[in-house]
Amino acid sequence: LIDEYFDTVVEINRRGTAVLLIEQNAEAALSIAHRGIMLVKGRVVSTGTSKELLGSEEVRHLYL
Secondary structure: OOOHHHHHHHHHHHHHOOOOOOOOHHHHHHOOOOEEEEEEOOOEEEEEEEHHHOOOHHHHHHHH
8 A cells, every 4th residue: 555655656757746755664765765864853954956855864864
């Protein structure tokens, strides 16, 4: 079911609609995202492309 959800989000975006995805599974969300904003207690702690965030030691420590 989760895979189907992410496939649907990707398809909606592929058709030209921007998607704001709020997801606790950071690795799954970043695997389909163009950009990400990481929050801790409602405050922005990191932003960047999905590739930058997936490669960040800080993000890996906090979320992955």
